[in-house]
Amino acid sequence: MKNFPVRVAGWSARHPWRAIAGWFLFVALCLGTGMAVGGHPATAADFRIGEAGRAEAMATEGDLQQKPVERVLISARPGTGRLDPAAADAAALDIAARMAKLPEVRSVAPPVRSADGSALRVDVTMRGDELDGRKHVGPLSAQTAEVRAGHPGVWVEETGGPSISKGVDKLRGDDLARTETIALPITLIVLLIVFRSAAMATVPLLLALSSIAASIGLSTLASHLFPDNGVGTNIILLIGLAVGVDYTLFYLKREREERARSGGRLDSPALVDLAAATSGRAVVVSGLAVAASSATLYLADDVIFSSIATAAIVVTLVAVLSSLTALPALLVKIGSAAERRAERKTARAARQGRPVTPASPPKSGPGRFTAAVLRTTSRHPAGTLTLAVFAMLALAAPLSGLNLTDMGRDTHSRDVAAMRTYDRLNTAFPELKAMHQVVVRADPARADEVAAALRDLGTRAETDPALAGTSRLYTSPDHRISLLELPVPHHVSTDAAQASLDRIRDDHLPATVGRLTGVESAVTGDVARSADYPEHQKQKLPLIIGALLLVTFAMTVWAFRSVVLGLIGVLLNLLSAGASLGLLVLVFQGDRAEGLLDFDSTGSIGSRVPLLLFVILFGLSMDYQVFVISRIREAALRGVPTREAVLDGIGNSAGVVTSAAVVMVTVFGSFVGLHLIEMKQMGFSLATAVLLDAFVIRIVILPALMLLLGVGSWWPSRTMGRAQRTVPAVEHPVKVG
Numbered sequence: 001m002k003n004f005p006v007r008v009a010g011w012s013a014r015h016p017w018r019a020i021a022g023w024f025l026f027v028a029l030c031l032g033t034g035m036a037v038g039g040h041p042a043t044a045a046d047f048r049i050g051e052a053g054r055a056e057a058m059a060t061e062g063d064l065q066q067k068p069v070e071r072v073l074i075s076a077r078p079g080t081g082r083l084d085p086a087a088a089d090a091a092a093l094d095i096a097a098r099m100a101k102l103p104e105v106r107s108v109a110p111p112v113r114s115a116d117g118s119a120l121r122v123d124v125t126m127r128g129d130e131l132d133g134r135k136h137v138g139p140l141s142a143q144t145a146e147v148r149a150g151h152p153g154v155w156v157e158e159t160g161g162p163s164i165s166k167g168v169d170k171l172r173g174d175d176l177a178r179t180e181t182i183a184l185p186i187t188l189i190v191l192l193i194v195f196r197s198a199a200m201a202t203v204p205l206l207l208a209l210s211s212i213a214a215s216i217g218l219s220t221l222a223s224h225l226f227p228d229n230g231v232g233t234n235i236i237l238l239i240g241l242a243v244g245v246d247y248t249l250f251y252l253k254r255e256r257e258e259r260a261r262s263g264g265r266l267d268s269p270a271l272v273d274l275a276a277a278t279s280g281r282a283v284v285v286s287g288l289a290v291a292a293s294s295a296t297l298y299l300a301d302d303v304i305f306s307s308i309a310t311a312a313i314v315v316t317l318v319a320v321l322s323s324l325t326a327l328p329a330l331l332v333k334i335g336s337a338a339e340r341r342a343e344r345k346t347a348r349a350a351r352q353g354r355p356v357t358p359a360s361p362p363k364s365g366p367g368r369f370t371a372a373v374l375r376t377t378s379r380h381p382a383g384t385l386t387l388a389v390f391a392m393l394a395l396a397a398p399l400s401g402l403n404l405t406d407m408g409r410d411t412h413s414r415d416v417a418a419m420r421t422y423d424r425l426n427t428a429f430p431e432l433k434a435m436h437q438v439v440v441r442a443d444p445a446r447a448d449e450v451a452a453a454l455r456d457l458g459t460r461a462e463t464d465p466a467l468a469g470t471s472r473l474y475t476s477p478d479h480r481i482s483l484l485e486l487p488v489p490h491h492v493s494t495d496a497a498q499a500s501l502d503r504i505r506d507d508h509l510p511a512t513v514g515r516l517t518g519v520e521s522a523v524t525g526d527v528a529r530s531a532d533y534p535e536h537q538k539q540k541l542p543l544i545i546g547a548l549l550l551v552t553f554a555m556t557v558w559a560f561r562s563v564v565l566g567l568i569g570v571l572l573n574l575l576s577a578g579a580s581l582g583l584l585v586l587v588f589q590g591d592r593a594e595g596l597l598d599f600d601s602t603g604s605i606g607s608r609v610p611l612l613l614f615v616i617l618f619g620l621s622m623d624y625q626v627f628v629i630s631r632i633r634e635a636a637l638r639g640v641p642t643r644e645a646v647l648d649g650i651g652n653s654a655g656v657v658t659s660a661a662v663v664m665v666t667v668f669g670s671f672v673g674l675h676l677i678e679m680k681q682m683g684f685s686l687a688t689a690v691l692l693d694a695f696v697i698r699i700v701i702l703p704a705l706m707l708l709l710g711v712g713s714w715w716p717s718r719t720m721g722r723a724q725r726t727v728p729a730v731e732h733p734v735k736v737g
Contacts, residue, residue, distance in 0.1 A: 133160075158421065176234065241667050267335075405493055500527065632648075632706070668683050671684075
């Protein structure tokens with residue numbers, strides 16, 4: 001491993017134009033192949049989880065699965081008073097006739113009037129899979145708009161799963177475009193401040209964006225093994241910009257340091273070799289750690305997390321590849337150009353008989369803030385450690401009240417027009433808020449017996465105050481599958497809806513269908529899916545976190561040959577994740593920050609957010625950990641006392657770690673401005689986690705622990721033991737700042 005980055009960088013340095021051309025050819029090939037082959041999007045079957053998933057699979061066997069349905073709502077125009085029944089009927093007949101002619105439509109139901117007479121609705125069932133409805137809903141929306149224009153006496157609007165999904169997709173796309181316009185300029189400004197060179201500042205962005213392009217193509221191909229649920233590109237943008245810039249930043253900073261240290265005695269290829277042997281190795285270790293951490297998401301047995309894992313692994317490994325191939329070549333070309341400019345400047349000065357003003361070397365050592373913190377930590381490590389850990393635990397305290405829910409349709413932004421119509425539809429027809437579906441599979445000869453049991457269940461439900469409306473019974477053509485629909489007058493995410501599901505599963509089903517032998521039954525529907533998904537995540541969470549801790553520990557031990565540092569890495573990552581999750585609960589489960597962050601609190605956290613935070617944070621924190629400890633280890637292996645190595649290593653790496661953290665916080669923080677609540681929560685938690693990791697964990701807790709442990713930090717490394725035995729018995733205090 002020590003030689004691999006050097007060998008690759010050495011080849012790129014000796015053949016820079018080949019390496020650069022090869023990289024961009026690779027990017028074009030990945031993107032072109034991905035576009036030519038196409039992706040494999042996830043189907044409804046890929047999303048099936050728990051009992052609800054089993055029920056959906058049985059319903060599909062009898063062609064009774066949920067179909068894409070659009071509902072056209074006809075009501076009085078705002079400010080015109082009551083609905084004109086005749087005008088509403090005319091509009092309903094018109095919309096029904098138009099919809100029935102569309103090839104995308106399977107059937108059109110008769111108009112249904114609301115109980116209070118304030119609205120009329122027409123249900124339109126589309127052809128195809130439920131998830132494909134958003135791709136074909138355009139013609140339906142166009143017909144609705146024409147009917148609205150042709151019937152000015154009423155207000156005609158459309159909503160449903162397909163139109164809501166299409167609106168949410170558009171909103172997500174607009175949001176992501178806006179985050180790019182924020183993140184890219186800020187990242188460029190940070191890099192200009194760090195390098196004070198436009199050429200050097202554009203290199204990280206260029207490689208990050210090209211890595212993202214290649215990863216999109218590769219992930220498209222990978223979707224044929226792991227179906228993409230639609231979030232893959234989002235994750236590639238999120239992770240790709242962060243790690244792509246960070247890896248290049250680490251490499252570039254080290255090359256600049258070695259150039260300044262050499263004083264012009266080494267040429268660009270030699271400097272690239274030095275950077276590859278140090279930061280290059282750290283980049284490889286960090287990339288492998290992020291990929292290995294992301295791979296634990298496959299254990300979730302969930303298409304969403306599989307898509308995220310695939311995207312994160314692909315973009316991370318591609319970013320590492322760009323840092324080992326294209327980056328050294330670009331550094332050689334930029335460095336050689338700078339050397340030639342310096343030579344011409346020196347020659348001109350010699351001809352003119354004036355002295356040459358040397359270029360100011362890049363800043364090294366800690367800044368004022370870091371120096372002040374390290375000074376306090378070096379003098380009082382035990383007290384500093386106690387105070388910092390106590391503060392992190394205090395931030396994690398709200399985690400005890402964590403409430404996980406599936407962020408379903410009810411939580412979507414009302415900036416989507418179909419969601420505003422959805423609210424008005426549910427007000428006029430409260431029985432449409434949610435639905436339970438009881439599915440039974442039995443021998444066809446027992447179809448009548450099953451139907452009688454389901455009718456009994458429906459009768460019980462109609463007298464249950466937790467339920468409402470009239471049940472509907474469907475039977476498959478082969479009489480093997482029966483399905484009973486039960487309307488629920490409560491929104492999916494409410495306690496009342498959950499209580500109604502419990503009543504069905506625990507009371508009504510066992511008392512009716514449950515008494516039949518030799519049949520299989522299960523309950524699905526909006527509420528069941530919303531309940532079963534978080535429960536599935538809770539069951540998988542211990543397994544994934546356990547695997548994540550093991551991966552983090554193993555990667556750290558492998559990288560630094562120290563069991564102690566492996567344990568420290570695990571504990572610090574847990575502390576950072578816990579504190580950021582505590583802040584997430586504090587901010588998003590209450591209403592304190594609704595105005596500031598522009599959201600409506602659901603009183604819960606998205607069920608996917610904690611798991612994503614743990615996995616992504618554990619992987620990305622290895623960037624800082626590997627880079628910082630690598631600097632400390634380099635000095636310690638040279639015989640520098642551990643105390644001095646810790647303070648110098650953290651002090652000298654603080655600038656680049658801070659710059660990298662600013663880039664990551666900018667990328668993640670831009671997601672806080674999104675309209676989708678779960679993406680907003682993920683961006684907030686990752687941004688706060690990176691801030692805590694960079695400014696508390698890496699410059700307060702880590703140095704305090706290593707100062708207290710001393711040489712014991714490296715146990716059981718024999719190489720480090722021999723190097724440290726050459727240290728004088730008395731260590732002199734190190735002045736920081």
